[in-house]
Amino acid sequence: MTAKLKGTRSRRSQGAGGAPGSEQEAPLSSERIVATAVELLDAHGVDGLKMRQLADRLGAGAMSLYWYVDNKEQVFDLALDSVLVYRGPPQPDGSRDWRGDIVHMLEDWRTCMLRHPWSASLLPRRALGPNILGRLELLSKTLSRAGVADADLNVAIWSLWNYVIGATITRASFDVSDDDRAAAQQRLTDLSEHYPTIERSRLLLDNDWDGAFRKGLDFLLDGLVPKH
Amino acid sequence: MTAKLKGTRSRRSQGAGGAPGSEQEAPLSSERIVATAVELLDAHGVDGLKMRQLADRLGAGAMSLYWYVDNKEQVFDLALDSVLVYRGPPQPDGSRDWRGDIVHMLEDWRTCMLRHPWSASLLPRRALGPNILGRLELLSKTLSRAGVADADLNVAIWSLWNYVIGATITRASFDVSDDDRAAAQQRLTDLSEHYPTIERSRLLLDNDWDGAFRKGLDFLLDGLVPKH
DNA sequence: ACCTGAACACCGTTCAAGT
DNA sequence: ACCTGAACACCGTTCAAGT
Numbered sequence: 388m389t390a391k392l393k394g395t396r397s398r399r400s401q402g403a404g405g406a407p408g409s410e411q412e413a414p415l416s417s418e419r420i421v422a423t424a425v426e427l428l429d430a431h432g433v434d435g436l437k438m439r440q441l442a443d444r445l446g447a448g449a450m451s452l453y454w455y456v457d458n459k460e461q462v463f464d465l466a467l468d469s470v471l472v473y474r475g476p477p478q479p480d481g482s483r484d485w486r487g488d489i490v491h492m493l494e495d496w497r498t499c500m501l502r503h504p505w506s507a508s509l510l511p512r513r514a515l516g517p518n519i520l521g522r523l524e525l526l527s528k529t530l531s532r533a534g535v536a537d538a539d540l541n542v543a544i545w546s547l548w549n550y551v552i553g554a555t556i557t558r559a560s561f562d563v564s565d566d567d568r569a570a571a572q573q574r575l576t577d578l579s580e581h582y583p584t585i586e587r588s589r590l591l592l593d594n595d596w597d598g599a600f601r602k603g604l605d606f607l608l609d610g611l612v613p614k615h
Numbered sequence: 616m617t618a619k620l621k622g623t624r625s626r627r628s629q630g631a632g633g634a635p636g637s638e639q640e641a642p643l644s645s646e647r648i649v650a651t652a653v654e655l656l657d658a659h660g661v662d663g664l665k666m667r668q669l670a671d672r673l674g675a676g677a678m679s680l681y682w683y684v685d686n687k688e689q690v691f692d693l694a695l696d697s698v699l700v701y702r703g704p705p706q707p708d709g710s711r712d713w714r715g716d717i718v719h720m721l722e723d724w725r726t727c728m729l730r731h732p733w734s735a736s737l738l739p740r741r742a743l744g745p746n747i748l749g750r751l752e753l754l755s756k757t758l759s760r761a762g763v764a765d766a767d768l769n770v771a772i773w774s775l776w777n778y779v780i781g782a783t784i785t786r787a788s789f790d791v792s793d794d795d796r797a798a799a800q801q802r803l804t805d806l807s808e809h810y811p812t813i814e815r816s817r818l819l820l821d822n823d824w825d826g827a828f829r830k831g832l833d834f835l836l837d838g839l840v841p842k843h
Numbered sequence: 844a845c846c847t848g849a850a851c852a853c854c855g856t857t858c859a860a861g862t
Numbered sequence: 863a864c865c866t867g868a869a870c871a872c873c874g875t876t877c878a879a880g881t
Contacts, residue, residue, distance in 0.1 A: 415864085438855060448866045450856080459855065508736065511788045514799060515819075520810050527812040540816045542823070545785070546778075546831030553781025557773070560739040571742060582748050584755040588768050591743075595770070603774030603835060610834025643845085666874060676847045678875080687874065 415447055417455045417465070424466040425503065433505045436462070463509060468516030470503045471496075475525070485533035486608065492526055493547060493604060497555050504559035511552060523548075534613050543611045550607055558596050568592065643675055645683045645693070652694040653731065661733045664690070691737060696744030698731045699724075703753070713761035714836065720754055721775060721832060725783050732787035739780060751776075762841045771839045778835055786824050796820065 413419060423444050427436050438459055442449045456462055473495065476488045500507040510519065527544055535543050561568055572591040579586040641647060651672050655664050666687055670677045684690055701723065704716045728735040738747065755772055763771050789796055800819040807814040 437853095439853095450867080451865050453856075454864060508740070511785045512736070514795070517809075520803070520806075520813070523818065524810040524813050527816065527818070531812065537816065540812075541818055542827040542830055544813075544818060545782075545822060545824075545827050546834070549781035549785055549828075549831065550774075550778050551781065552785060553777035553779065554773075556784070557739045557777055557780060567742070575748070578748075581745075582752040584759065585748070585752050585772075588755065588765065590751065590755070590769055590772060594773060596773075599770040599773050600777075602770055603777065603839075606774070606835055606838025607831060609838055610831075665872095667872095678848080679846050681875075682845060 415445060415451055415455065419445060420452060420455055420462065421465045421469050424462050425470060428466060428505045429503055433463075433509065438462075460513075464513050464516060467506055467509050467513055468518045470506050471499055471510075471516070471518040471522065473499075473518065473522050473525070485529055486612065488529050489526065489533065489608065489612075490601075490604065492522065492529070493551055494601075496522060497551055497600065500555045501559060501562075504562065507552060507555040507559050530612065535611065539611075546607060546611060547604075550603060554596075554600050554603070558600075561596075643673060643679055643683065647673060648680060648683055648690065649693045649697050652690050653698060656694060656733045657731055661691075661737065666690075688741075692741050692744060695734055695737050695741055696746045698734050699727055699738075699744070699746040699750065701727075701746065701750050701753070713757055714840065716757050717754065717761065717836065717840075718829075718832065720750065720757070721779055722829075724750060725779055725828065728783045729787060735780060735783040735787050758840065763839065767839075774835060774839060775832075778831060782824075782828050782831070786828075789824075 420441070424436060424441055427441060427444065436459075438452060439449045441462070442452050445452075452462075456465075473492070476482060476491050482488055500510070515523075523544065526547070527540060530540060530543050531537070568591055572589060575582055575586045575591060585591075648669070652664060652669055655669060655672065664687075666680060667677045669690070670680050673680075680690075684693075701720070704710060704719050710716055728738070743751075751772065754775070755768060758768060758771050759765070796819055800817065803810055803814045803819060813819075
């Protein structure tokens, strides 16, 4: 899972002292830039991506990237969409379980974004790339087959979008800092005379995010999709 | 509503050419800094807030702010919470209409954030301030009175949080750029063979955000809050 | 206690130049 | 066509110094 893909790239620089010319770095390309950007974003977050560092990691001069990319914003766009590929539901066309397909699509979407905690908060801010558009197209088609009227389709999609995005952004932010979360709950305890209810329920602590996500999603779908 | 509070601050600088000493600027204070930060954030967005410009607007030297504020992050925290004050439901204690109270609280919360489009996307990333905690406390208490069991309270709150945050962030982002949105839908039309369903329903255009928000919220509450 | 300018350490991007 | 270093225009923040 977390193993480095050492084998796939044939010749990495083997040390600092190799003879010049013997270090065969793969040539720069849009794909390599995006892949490395994702690595850096995973490691350091949105604010931690620096163009210079990105170029450095690619073994290139600081300004070489601008041949392949207009600016930093485009790096974000490409990295974001690259992370959102979807391979479709388990049984591409054979399934009659619309509800199951929809849940699968939305949970997969959420999982993708949680693997790259910077992605969820970026998604609403940027132009929609082909991968997320593909997801929306498939979601739309499936909702339609499930019996949602054309007039209700946009409402249904946006309700689900809102829920998934909100859940994932929140989950990702809270996940970043375990200590911060504990500190927040502690601060709450100190102020327990002001916030007795949420202090007592330990709102900021040990919450079952996955279960809560699934439960709220079920309620939404109950309302949005008519019973056959 | 949007009138400047001209009367409250007694002496503003009256022009550029006054004798030195005659221009009585209100003294620097945490409150003034936060209020001006909100103005700048409203005008230029999250990325548009610069410490120098903020100081400038306050008629202070660039570094004076740091006497009142640790760093820029704290400016964000204070500005964010300052925007989230809540005055409570229409009838503070007399109401028996739990459902109505909850809807009121959540719609007011959303409205507050939409008045300051930068706030929604900031909220999940920052520590929770007193005002948002107060809102959560009140929401929690009301849900509890409405019959939500203690064991289900956190799930209910987080489901609603997720939905409101997701809806508001999305709405705020799409609202920023009318042209971008049209351009996006146009791009979709160009690719209509790839995304026929969402192209046909004009997903990226003329959507009834307020109505969609309300409808999805109702479905969520139907599921979360037991009937009477 | 409160405020300041000069200076430092960045970071995205332009540009003119190299191969 | 592809890559580069020097340079510019920022921006947050430290610091030593002023009142």
